[in-house]
Amino acid sequence: xxxxxxxxxxxxxxxxxxxxxxxxxxxxxxxxxxxxxxxxxxxxxxxxxxxxxxxxxxxxxxxxxxxxxxxxxxxxxxxxxxxxxxxxxxxxxxxxxxxxxxxxxxxxxxxxxxxxxxxxxxxxxxxxxxxxxxxxxxxxxxxxxxxxxxxxxxxxxxxxxxxxxxxxxxxxxxxxxxxxxxxxxxxxxxxxxxxxxxx
Amino acid sequence: xxxxxxxxxxxxxxxxxxxxxxxxxxxxxxxxxxxxxxxxxxxxxxxxxxxxxxxxxxxxxxxxxxxxxxxxxxxxxxxxxxxxxxxxxxxxxxxxxxxxxxxxxxxxxxxxxxxxxxxxxxxxxxxxxxxxxxxxxxxxxxxxxxxxxxxxxxxxxxxxxxxxxxxxxxxxxxxxxxxxxxxxxxxxxxxxxxxxxxx
Numbered sequence: 307x308x309x310x311x312x313x314x315x316x317x318x319x320x321x322x323x324x325x326x327x328x329x330x331x332x333x334x335x336x337x338x339x340x341x342x343x344x345x346x347x348x349x350x351x352x353x354x355x356x357x358x359x360x361x362x363x364x365x366x367x368x369x370x371x372x373x374x375x376x377x378x379x380x381x382x383x384x385x386x387x388x389x390x391x392x393x394x395x396x397x398x399x400x401x402x403x404x405x406x407x408x409x410x411x412x413x414x415x416x417x418x419x420x421x422x423x424x425x426x427x428x429x430x431x432x433x434x435x436x437x438x439x440x441x442x443x444x445x446x447x448x449x450x451x452x453x454x455x456x457x458x459x460x461x462x463x464x465x466x467x468x469x470x471x472x473x474x475x476x477x478x479x480x481x482x483x484x485x486x487x488x489x490x491x492x493x494x495x496x497x498x499x500x501x502x503x504x505x
Numbered sequence: 506x507x508x509x510x511x512x513x514x515x516x517x518x519x520x521x522x523x524x525x526x527x528x529x530x531x532x533x534x535x536x537x538x539x540x541x542x543x544x545x546x547x548x549x550x551x552x553x554x555x556x557x558x559x560x561x562x563x564x565x566x567x568x569x570x571x572x573x574x575x576x577x578x579x580x581x582x583x584x585x586x587x588x589x590x591x592x593x594x595x596x597x598x599x600x601x602x603x604x605x606x607x608x609x610x611x612x613x614x615x616x617x618x619x620x621x622x623x624x625x626x627x628x629x630x631x632x633x634x635x636x637x638x639x640x641x642x643x644x645x646x647x648x649x650x651x652x653x654x655x656x657x658x659x660x661x662x663x664x665x666x667x668x669x670x671x672x673x674x675x676x677x678x679x680x681x682x683x684x685x686x687x688x689x690x691x692x693x694x695x696x697x698x699x700x701x702x703x704x
Contacts (some may be wrong), residue, residue, distance in 0.1 A: 349581050377644045382548050382597045389593065397632065398581045424643035424698075432643035433596065433636045440635020444623035445576045499623075 308333065308362045309493060312355075312399065313369025314340055317465045318416075321486035322368055326493065333359050336369065346370060346395025349402065356406045363411045364493045365403055370395050370416060372431035374473070385430050392434035397441055400455065410452040414492040415442060417459040419505055425473055435459070439501045446499030454498035458488040461505045480504055507532065507561045508692060511554075511598065512568025513539050516664045517615075520685035521567055525692065532558050535568065545569060545594030548601065555605045562610045563692045564602055569594050569615060571630035573672070584629050591633035596640055599654065609651040613691040614641060616658040618704055624672055634658065638700045645698030653697035657687040660704045679703055 307330040313319040314334030326332055334340040335355055344355040346369060372388030373380075396415045407413065417435035420428040442457045449455055462474045463482045470479070488502035506529045512518040513533030525531055533539035534554055543554040545568060571587030572579075595614045606612065616634035619627040641656045648654055661673045662681045669678070687701035 377600075377647050378603060378649055380600055382593070382600055385593070385596065385600065389588065393632075393636065394581070394584070394588065397584065401576075401579055401581055401584065404577060420643060421639040424646050426647050429640055429643040429647075433592075433640035436639025437592065437632045437636030440620040440638075441628055441632035444619060444628040444631035447623050448576050448625050448628075450577055 307331070307364060307493075309364045309366060310335060310359055310362045312336065312344060312346070312365070312367040316368055317463055318460060318482050318485050318489075319368040321482040322366060322489045324483075325486045325490045333362070335359070346399065347390040349398055352395075352398055352402045356403050359406070361406050361408055363408050364414070365399060365407060365412070366414045366489055366493060367396055367399055368416055368489070370434070372434050374427040375430065376427050377429050380430060385433070388430040388434040392431065393437045396438050400441075400445065404450070404453070407453050410454075412454040412456070412493055412498075414489050415455070415457040417457045417501055419459060419461045419477075419503070422459070422503070423477075423505075427473065442501060443499050449498070454492075454496070456492040456498060456500045456502065458485065458492065459501050459503045459505075460485040460488075506530070506563060506692075508563040508565060509534060509558055509561045511535065511543060511545070511564070511566045515567055516662055517659060517681050517684050517688075518567040520681040521565060521688045523682075524685045524689045532561070534558070545598065546589040548597055551594075551597055551601045555602050558605070560605050560607055562607050563613070564598060564606060564611070565613045565688055565692060566595055566598055567615055567688070569633070571633050573626040574629065575626050576628050579629055584632070587629040587633040591630065592636045595637050599640075599644065603649070603652070606652050609653075611653040611655070611692055611697075613688050614654070614656040616656045616700055618658060618660045618676075618702070621658070621702070622676075622704075626672065641700060642698050648697070653691075653695070655691040655697060655699045655701065657684065657691065658700050658702045658704075659684040659687075 345351040370392035421435040569591035620634040
């Protein structure tokens with residue numbers, strides 16, 4: 307299986323790569339380095355990536371950001387990062403890549419626990435997560451040629467806990483390797499329209 | 506109570522106005538006519554609206570659109586309407602209006618059944634709905650001065666059934682007047698962070 311992993315050098319992306327690279331051909335994409343460069347906030351960049359990579363059996367995305375700000379500090383401008391990166395970036399990865407995914411292939415996107423278990427300063431990220439989750443559930447019913455689509459919703463990960471604990475007080479962080487299992491389930495399993503919660 | 510209703514002349518907006526105008530001062534906003542004009546896709550237009558209307562006790566939005574297209578027809582460009590109108594339009598109504606809502610006031614936004622019970626061609630609208638629902642749930646925990654925020658998720662309404670039935674096959678449409686009750690509950694009740702499903 308040929309698997310394109312966007313955000314392959316991130317904390318979760320590295321673990322997904324480890325889980326899949328042994329048995330599959332993995333193409334690692336990201337903003338820097340890796341096999342192919344891509345900026346999810348640019349439609350042209352996503353198109354270029356697919357032209358470079360060609361056809362694949364699975365597209366996995368483990369990247370995308372949003373600004374953290376309290377709802378009183380959040381402005382339409384600060385909210386744009388979540389809109390352009392975590393939300394539209396992921397959805398455009400599907401819309402622009404549909405013809406590059408082979409029959410019975412799959413897309414796996416990333417949401418996050420903040421939409422279900424809100425934290426301070428998390429409204430913009432939660433918005434993006436909720437949009438991706440709903441898109442996945444809806445798009446799944448009309449994907450062509452047996453192509454599947456799921457998302458994974460990770461808890462905060464142990465590897466980033468030192469940086470994240472002050473935002474996620476009282477949360478029980480999970481190892482990135484356990485989050486990576488959900489991506490593996492999505493890519494190699496047969497379910498579609500799911501949002502796998504790894505909480 | 507002074508209540509700003511955006512989209513007051515729409516099918517649902519008219520019923521919300523009926524439920525609230527008897528006992529409260531209602532300001533009707535919308536793209537055409539009404540008391541105040543507003544285009545939710547424009548930050549400047551939303552700012553102007555709030556400048557014209559001044560302080561209110563409640564902001565209700567019953568407007569916002571998205572393109573209908575199958576996932577194979579949907580392009581990043583076609584998806585923009587849902588992003589700019591139904592998603593960002595509603596969220597910017599909150600971000601830009603927070604200082605205009607009095608202590609213990611409220612915002613009530615609109616999502617929709619398609620995020621929970623997907624239909625063909627509904628992925629872009631579902632995305633916007635899911636984004637708004639998650640934003641509401643997250644923003645509610647840090648709204649200042651007792652200000653509350655909820656959303657209402659309507660089923661297809663009976664008044665639009667002739668136009669909608671081909672998209673919503675097998676759905677049981679609800680009267681717009683029943684949908685309007687949920688907005689009344691949000692404005693006059695004490696709950697926050699809810700998404701009232703009127704299915």
